[in-house]
Amino acid sequence: MKSFINIIIAALLLAGTAHAGLWESEIGNAADDTAYDATSWNDNDDAATKNALRDKIETLGSSTMGAWGASSEITLGAGGIAALPGQAYFTIDTFADAASDDMVQITGLDVGDEIIIGPNNGARTVVAKNGANMALCDGADFIMNNTSDRLKLQCVSAGVVAEITRSSGGN
Secondary structure, rough: OHHHHHHHHHHHHHHHHHHHHHHHHOOOOOOOOOOHHHHOOOOOOOOHHHHHHHHHHHHHHHOOOOOOOOEEEEEOOOEEEEEEOOOOEEEEEEEHOOOOEEEEEEEOOOOOOOOEEEEEOOOEEEEEHHHHHHHHHHOOOEEEEOOOEEEEEEEEOOOEEEEEEEOOOOO
16 A cells, blocks of 8 residues: 555656646746745736745735834824834823813824824823814714724825724723
């Protein structure tokens, strides 16, 4: 039985080698197994191997924004916040610990970046204001007064974010 299995394995290996040789002779070259980079992905007409595609897909999530690690606290100033490079989850506090503060703009993002924000303190209300720099769903402001409230936004153009989703934790 063991010798029969060895014969089958040898036959399969020979067939695979013959098939690979036929493939290369018919096509000219085997598909390149090099992962595409930022300069070659869009304009490349070569056949992509599963390894090249996998390598590209694995790098898609490695941008500077979008990693949902521990939150970073940012205090509102002049109606806005500046997102910190390499971070994407922020808790927002009011200026000088005021009872309520409006947020009208988020800067420091590149087009396509996504962030999640929520209030830092449930006793202080942060109001995300719909307007020229923040396109919120249905044109409705979002009052965040519970530490479980969340607002997910994406930068759609320089200095402009659009709401993806919101979650109200209560109150």
